[in-house]
Amino acid sequence: MVGCISPQGTVNITYKYLDGVAMTARAVRPMAIKIDEDIKDRIKRLEREEKREAFWHYTFRAWEAFRLTGQHATAHEADAWMSQLEQGHDIEPPECHA
DSSP states (O other), X not given: OEEEEOTTXXXXXXXXXXXXXXXXXXXXXXXXXXXOHHHHHHHHHHHHHHHHHHHHHHHHHHXXXXXXXXXXXXXHHHHHHHHHHHTTXXXXXXXXXX
């Protein structure tokens, strides 16, 4: 095995096997960069927006499934299930019904 590090921080490793075949693997070392506060705030805002959009899509799909099938669990059933989870009991969620 032969390895070298390029000036760009890339690690090249060459493996030589008994049959003469050589294989080179390339790995990139992590690099630290400084980001100003404005860019950090923009990144955090984008992450929040992505999470909000993912939640909206999940909620929309759940609503569509309910409209098509009528399957649901009541708030009382969900609260009882969550109460058991809070107490440390690992139980299955309530069954959906029409």
